[in-house]
Each structure stands twice: as structure tokens, then as C-alpha cells.
Amino acid sequence: MSFSTVLMTVFSTTLIYAAPLIFTALGGAFSEHSGIVNVGLEGMMIVGAFSSTVFNLFCAKIFGAATPWISLLIGAVFGLLFSLLHAVATINFRADHIISGTVLNMLAPALCVFLTRIFYNGKGQTPIIDQSMGTFTFPGLSKIPLLGKMLFTHTSLVAYLAIIVGIIGWYFLYRTNIGLRLRSVGENPVAADTLGINVAEYRYLGVLISGFLGGIGGAVMAQSITLNFSVSTISGQGFMSLAAMIFGKWNPLGATAAAIFFGLAQSLPIIGGYVPFLAHVNSVWFQIAPYAITIVVLVIFLGKAVAPAADGQNYIKSK
Amino acid sequence: MQIKSLKGLMIPLLSVIAGFLVGAIVMLIFGYDPLQNYINLFIGSLGDIYSIGETLRNMTPLILTALGFAVASKAGFFNIGGPGQYLFGWFGGISFALAFPHLPGLILIIGSLLCGAILGGIWSMIAGVLRAYFGTSEVITTIMLNYISLYFINYAIRSWLAKKGNDSSPNIVAKASLNTPFLKSITNNSTFNWGFFIALVVVVLVWLYFNKTNSGFEIKAVGINETASRYAGVNVKQTIIVAMLISGLLAGLGGAIDGLGNFQNISVSNNLPDVGFNGMAVALLASENPFGIIFAALLFSALQIGGLSISVYSNTPSEIVDIVIASIIFFVGIKYLFEWLLAKKRHHAQTKLSEGGR
Numbered sequence: 001m002s003f004s005t006v007l008m009t010v011f012s013t014t015l016i017y018a019a020p021l022i023f024t025a026l027g028g029a030f031s032e033h034s035g036i037v038n039v040g041l042e043g044m045m046i047v048g049a050f051s052s053t054v055f056n057l058f059c060a061k062i063f064g065a066a067t068p069w070i071s072l073l074i075g076a077v078f079g080l081l082f083s084l085l086h087a088v089a090t091i092n093f094r095a096d097h098i099i100s101g102t103v104l105n106m107l108a109p110a111l112c113v114f115l116t117r118i119f120y121n122g123k124g125q126t127p128i129i130d131q132s133m134g135t136f137t138f139p140g141l142s143k144i145p146l147l148g149k150m151l152f153t154h155t156s157l158v159a160y161l162a163i164i165v166g167i168i169g170w171y172f173l174y175r176t177n178i179g180l181r182l183r184s185v186g187e188n189p190v191a192a193d194t195l196g197i198n199v200a201e202y203r204y205l206g207v208l209i210s211g212f213l214g215g216i217g218g219a220v221m222a223q224s225i226t227l228n229f230s231v232s233t234i235s236g237q238g239f240m241s242l243a244a245m246i247f248g249k250w251n252p253l254g255a256t257a258a259a260i261f262f263g264l265a266q267s268l269p270i271i272g273g274y275v276p277f278l279a280h281v282n283s284v285w286f287q288i289a290p291y292a293i294t295i296v297v298l299v300i301f302l303g304k305a306v307a308p309a310a311d312g313q314n315y316i317k318s319k
Numbered sequence: 320m321q322i323k324s325l326k327g328l329m330i331p332l333l334s335v336i337a338g339f340l341v342g343a344i345v346m347l348i349f350g351y352d353p354l355q356n357y358i359n360l361f362i363g364s365l366g367d368i369y370s371i372g373e374t375l376r377n378m379t380p381l382i383l384t385a386l387g388f389a390v391a392s393k394a395g396f397f398n399i400g401g402p403g404q405y406l407f408g409w410f411g412g413i414s415f416a417l418a419f420p421h422l423p424g425l426i427l428i429i430g431s432l433l434c435g436a437i438l439g440g441i442w443s444m445i446a447g448v449l450r451a452y453f454g455t456s457e458v459i460t461t462i463m464l465n466y467i468s469l470y471f472i473n474y475a476i477r478s479w480l481a482k483k484g485n486d487s488s489p490n491i492v493a494k495a496s497l498n499t500p501f502l503k504s505i506t507n508n509s510t511f512n513w514g515f516f517i518a519l520v521v522v523v524l525v526w527l528y529f530n531k532t533n534s535g536f537e538i539k540a541v542g543i544n545e546t547a548s549r550y551a552g553v554n555v556k557q558t559i560i561v562a563m564l565i566s567g568l569l570a571g572l573g574g575a576i577d578g579l580g581n582f583q584n585i586s587v588s589n590n591l592p593d594v595g596f597n598g599m600a601v602a603l604l605a606s607e608n609p610f611g612i613i614f615a616a617l618l619f620s621a622l623q624i625g626g627l628s629i630s631v632y633s634n635t636p637s638e639i640v641d642i643v644i645a646s647i648i649f650f651v652g653i654k655y656l657f658e659w660l661l662a663k664k665r666h667h668a669q670t671k672l673s674e675g676g677r
Binding site for chain 2: 039088110242291299
């Protein structure tokens with residue numbers, strides 16, 4: 001295999017694995033900036049993966065090649081609906097955010113496998129989807145020498161979309177009124193409330209966006225990587241996204257970059273065989289790397305308040 | 320005081336009822352008979368001596384992981400690392416039993432259990448040390464440590480314990496098993512084992528630790544107010560580490576007991592073991608009370624074991640019990656709703672009373 005083909009494989013595999021993580025990590029950033037800790041990303045991804053797969057299987061005949069893309073939207077909508085539970089529990093009923101998030105992670109696989117068994121004759125997994133997200137070659141861009149082959153040939157279109165969403169997410173949170181208000185609610189809800197900002201409303205917005213993006217993340221996983229739904233479709237990607245968000249210091253751009261890095265770590269066991277100096281490294285180290293790096297990063301940034309100041313605190317309005 | 324303890328029981332009870340209701344509604348929506356399923360569930364978990372044996376066996380690791388979660392929680396820490404600590408305990412127990420098969424039975428069992436508990440403890444202590452010295456959130460570190468342990472232990476099983484190409488270790492020798500012929504014979508060949516009694520003893524020990532020792536008192540004090548404890552002369556850093564260590568020891572012991580009593584070996588797994596998270600659910604339902612944990616563990620264990628027979632006697636997917644369990648914890652989480660409703664009811668009763676007086 002030529003050097004440029006190896007690079008192309010590395011880049012495209014990295015992006016394919018990074019795409020679900022980027023969407024979900026961005027979702028996490030939105031929720032946490034509004035002050036709601038979200039350890040339930042895994043559950044939201046599961047719901048997104050399940051609903052998108054079921055939609056794809058039912059509607060592939062109607063929508064043809066567009067099915068996986070519409071499936072992403074379906075996954076997003078159901079992810080959003082599912083995240084309502086977290087929003088209601090934490091914002092209205094003052095639940096501990098970690099407990100509520102954990103409930104989401106317990107409930108999602110139970111509910112989705114339950115429904116899978118009902119829809120598919122008692123089987124714990126769905127059939128394989130016919131219309132999946134293949135690779136994409138950018139017309140025009142792929143003609144650029146070397147770079148064109150590396151970045152724009154047989155690559156993951158949805159990953160590029162994810163990166164664009166990351167940039168938009170950064171702009172939204174740091175440059176728009178709504179975004180700044182959303183962050184103010186996560187930094188100092190009392191002050192925000194005094195200024196007439198509806199804390200509950202913005203926190204709902206944060207959590208629902210996280211459900212929407214987490215749902216897309218799970219859907220991308222199902223539509224481009226596992227190609228069906230079972231209990232192991234999402235196995236830790238939600239937590240890895242949470243790690244990416246922290247590694248990226250709660251910043252959408254940082255989270256995107258961290259997710260791409262974790263995508264690389266996930267793809268290394270697969271492409272390791274092609275890369276001479278990696279062939280001898282046991283894949284377990286690549287599997288462990290994202291989690292270990294996150295711990296190291298957290299320890300290094302000690303004392304620096306990078307998380308939103310009121311992250312995880314319920315806001316109880318005084319009367 | 321009496322009112323407080325009554326209220327303490329009220330919320331778990333209401334949560335359990337609400338959780339069962341959610342399960343019943345879900346079953347009704349999809350055309351299954353909730354009443355019949357709940358009856359099957361009860362019979363399947365406690366209907367005969369074999370089922371009781373299975374339910375008690377399944378309870379054992381739940382009690383221990385729940386106690387582990389509770390100890391960290393008393394110190395104010397959210398130890399989500401139960402699954403990883405349990406895995407290390409399971410791995411440690413089986414590894415010791417495989418490494419020293421010639422030791423006399425009792426020593427072999429004690430050694431294996433200790434080895435598992437200590438591995439779980441050390442693994443959890445990492446999060447404690449990072450928290451104590453670097454202020455790193457234990458929620459994040461324990462989540463990350465869970466996945467590190469999953470992949471590392473899979474690797475360790477494949478490369479050190481299993482025969483080449485296998486995904487499971489060989490079985491441990493019979494004398495290392497906690498599931499003795501005597502217990503088998505009285506429970507109709509169930510997997511009921513001595514681990515259950517060990518877990519009950521540990522419950523009492525944990526209760527004594529919190530209520531009768533200085534160290535246990537310090538853990539509670541740090542959990543209530545870290546700064547005040549520091550001024551009162553408590554070594555906060557050390558207390559944090561001790562709390563996380565004990566927490567991991569308990570979860571690790573749960574894993575080791577499950578290894579020696581239930582599985583008899585260890586296999587590669589794709590996902591983190593559910594028991595770690597379910598132990599957390601048990602502790603939350605029991606409001607972290609050691610004796611309450613026994614009852615909460617019995618309930619969840621009965622649900623899980625009974626759930627297996629739900630799908631045997633009808634075509635209801637057994638995942639319904641996980642939906643019930645998750646719902647129960649959801650209601651425990653939103654206990655404010657119940658408190659608000661109860662307060663409203665009391666308020667209502669009071670206004671009625673005063674109106675009646677007029």
C-alpha cells in the first residue's frame with residue numbers, strides 16, 4: 001500500500017469513528033454550559049441509534065439512498081424526547097444530575113431492547129440495514145494533489161458535517177445572545193435570574209440540544225458503523241464523548257478536536273495492521289488511551305475552574 | 320424523629336409502587352398482561368427453594384456493590400466505579416484461585432476473596448488519591464477507570480488466564496468454590512453459596528464501622544462538611560482515600576464472591592457488568608442505609624431472577640424488569656415531587672382541619 005493510501009485510510013477511519021463522538025460531545029457541552037451535568041449521553045445515544053435503525057428498516061424502500069440521512073433526524077428527535085426526562089427530573093424536580101443521568105443510561109438499553117424484541121419477533125437485535133452511510137468523495141476537492149486524496153476521498157461526509165456543527169456550536173455559545181444567556185445560567189443562575197433571564201427555560205434548551213445532538217451521535221453510530229441495533233451498538237461511546245467534552249475543556253471547538261483525537265485512538269486497532277510501527281502494539285493500549293488521557297488531562301488542569309461554575313447545581317428560586 | 324423515619328420509608332415505598340405502575344402501563348400498551356407477569360415474576364423469584372437460592376445468590380454482589388457505593392457516598396463522593404472495581408475483584412479472586420490450587424480449601428478461599436477485594440480497593444483508591452491531592456472529580460475518573468478496567472481485564476484474561484484463543488479462564492478447583500455440595504443439596508442445585516452469609520456479615524460490619532468507630536464518623540463528617548471537619552482536626556485527604564478504598568474493597572469482594580460462588584471462572588465481556596450500576600441503584604433506593612440495602616437488594620434481585628421466568632411463561636421481553644428498576648430509581652431521584660405532594664396533602668389536611676374548627 002502506498003503512503004498516500006495509508007494516510008487516506010487513517011484519516012477516513014478516524015473521521016468515521018469520530019463523527020458520533022463529535023455530535024455527542026457537542027451535546028454534552030450544551031447541557032453542561034446551561035448547568036446540567038449530563039452523564040446520560042450514553043442513554044441518549046442508545047435511543048438515537050435504536051430509533052434511527054428502526055426508521056431505516058421500515059422506510060428504506062420509500063426514501064432510498066436518502067434514508068440514513070433522514071434516520072439521523074429521527075434519531076435526533078427521539079434523543080430530544082428522551083432527554084426531556086433528564087430535563088424534567090433535574091430542572092423541575094431537583095433530582096441529583098448524576099442519579100438522573102444514570103437512570104437514563106439504565107432505562108435506554110432496557111427500553112430499546114424491549115422494543116426491539118417486540119418489533120423483531122423476540123430477537124435482541126435488529127436486522128442489518130440496507131441503506132447505510134457509505135464513504136463520500138468530494139467532487140473537485142479530491143483533485144487537490146496529496147491533500148485531496150488524504151482528506152477528501154472515500155471519507156465520511158457526516159464527520160465534516162459534525163465539524164461544521166462544532167464551529168456553529170462555538171459561535172452560538174460564545175457569540176450569540178441566546179448562547180451567552182445559556183452560559184450565564186450555567187455560570188451564575190442567581191445573577192442571570194436577577195437580570196430577568198428565565199433559568200429553567202435556558203436549562204431546558206441546553207438539555208434538549210444535548211438530547212438532539214446525542215441522538216444524532218447514536219444514529220450516526222448505527223447508520224455508518226454497526227449497521228444494526230443491539231445492546232452492544234453503543235458501548236461506551238457516550239462516556240467517551242463525555243471524556244472528549246472534558247478533554248476539550250467544555251469548549252465546542254476543543255470537544256470537536258478531542259473527539260477527532262479519540263476517533264483516531266479508536267481507529268488505530270483497525271488500521272494498526274497497515275501502519276508498520278503500530279503493527280506490534282497491542283490494541284488494548286489504543287482502547288484504553290482515550291480514557292487514560294482524560295484522567296491525565298483532568299489531573300494536569302488541577303485547580304483551574306474549566307467547568308461551568310454552577311454545573312451540577314440545582315437552581316432553587318427563592319420566593 | 321418518628322415522622323422523619325416514617326418519611327424515610329415513605330419515599331422508597333412510593334418509588335417502588337410508582338416503578339411497578341410504570342412497568343404495568345408499558346406492558347398494557349404493548350398488550351401484555353401485567354398482573355399475570357408480576358405473578359410469574361414473584362413465583363419465578365421466590366416460588367420454590369431453587370428460585371429462592373438463585374435470588375439470594377444474585378443478591379450477594381448487589382449488597383456488596385451497594386455497600387461500596389454507600390460508603391463513598393457517605394463521604395460525599397459519587398463512586399460510579401462499581402463495575403470496574405467489581406471486575407477487578409472478580410479477576411483477582413479467580414486469578415488467585417487458579418494460581419494456588421494446592422493450598423488448603425479455606426486458605427485458598429480466604430486468599431482469593433482478599434486478593435479480589437484488595438484489587439478492587441486499589442483500583443478505587445486511584446480515584447480517591449486523585450480527588451484528595453488534585454481535586455479531580457471522582458465521577459469522571461471512576462467512569463474512565465471503568466472502561467480502562469473493562470479493556471485491561473479482557474486483555475489480561477486473554478493473555479494470562481485463558482488458553483490460547485480462548486475467551487474464558489479455566490474453572491477453579493472445586494475446593495475454592497463457595498457453592499458447596501451441601502448448599503446445592505438444600506437448594507435443589509441452585510447457585511446459592513456461602514457468599515450470601517459473608518455479605519450479611521459485611522453489612523453488620525459496615526453498620527458498626529459507621530456507628531461505632533472514629534474512622535467511620537470522620538467519613539460521615541467529611542461528607543457533611545469538609546471544611547468544618549478540617550478545622551475539627553480531621554485529616555480530610557486521608558479520610559477521602561480511606562472512604563474510596565473501603566468502597567472499592569467492598570465492590571471488589573462482591574466480584575470475587577461472584578467469581579468463586581457463581582461463575583467459577585472469568586470470561587471476556589463486551590460491556591461493563593450491570594451489577595455495578597444496579598448496586599448503585601440498590602444503595603439509592605435504600606438511602607444508603609446498610610440494613611435497608613439488604614431489602615432493596617432482595618427486591619432488585621427478585622426482579623432480575625423473576626424476570627428470567629417472565630419470558631419463559633409469556634412472550635413479554637424480560638427487559639421489562641430493567642425498565643421497572645430504572646423507573647424506581649427515577650422516582651427515587653425525583654423524590655422532591657413526592658415531598659411536594661406529601662406537603663401539599665398535609666397542608667390540605669391542615670386547612671381542612673382549621674376549617675372544621677371554625
